[in-house]
Amino acid sequence: EVQLVESGGGLEQPGGALRLSCAASGFTFNRYGMAWVRQAPGKGLEWVSAISGTGDSTYYGDSVKGRFTISRDNSKNTVYLQMNSLRPEDTAVYYCAKDRWARETTVVTPGDWGQGTLITVSS
């Protein structure tokens, strides 16, 4: 059974930093692209970032480019999202998602989702 467990959320001040983690199990982690998708309160789903199975390729949404960094440690079956220069508009639930298929790509189409972790950016 696929499991994706996010951690690292919380309250942070504008300009601050947080690091999210997504611990994965139940599949061959290094064969799948992984993504972070967020959902602001009462809003739809928004791509944040994605990373290929090897970690060689990454993608960032325009709203986070230059501030967030995605990475993965295939020895620990974990994907990370380093979030710097946080803004109030980054307030959202952040979901970790696994690609539906085993392929080397950042174009993730989610087959499995984590439970999400809430980030609140406020002074």
Place this chain on the structure above:
Amino acid sequence: QAVVTQEPSLTVSPGGTVTLTCGSSTGAVTSGHYPFWFQQRPGQAPRTLIYDTDAKESWTPARFSGSLLGGKAALTLSGAQPEDEAQYHCLLSYSAGRPVFGGGTKLTVL
């Protein structure tokens, strides 16, 4: 970037049938957009219901089906249950860009 449109809200009676649609600003939705449908119950994470237009995940109830209808992707719910009350999101893939989420449809079972 393309814009993907969904009905903001729909209501269905218990036991009734409802069709949610997913359109693209670039024109007709085809199987080449590999439509996905996700269900998100209140306070929960999304879960994948349908992929590649009409393929179901192992956990997808039989009352849900995906199709192409009138130039859009469609999700049909036949025999609505109270637990089907949720937000439904679609996702379309584009050969010349990233996959794009629709804005979601809030489905009320009433």
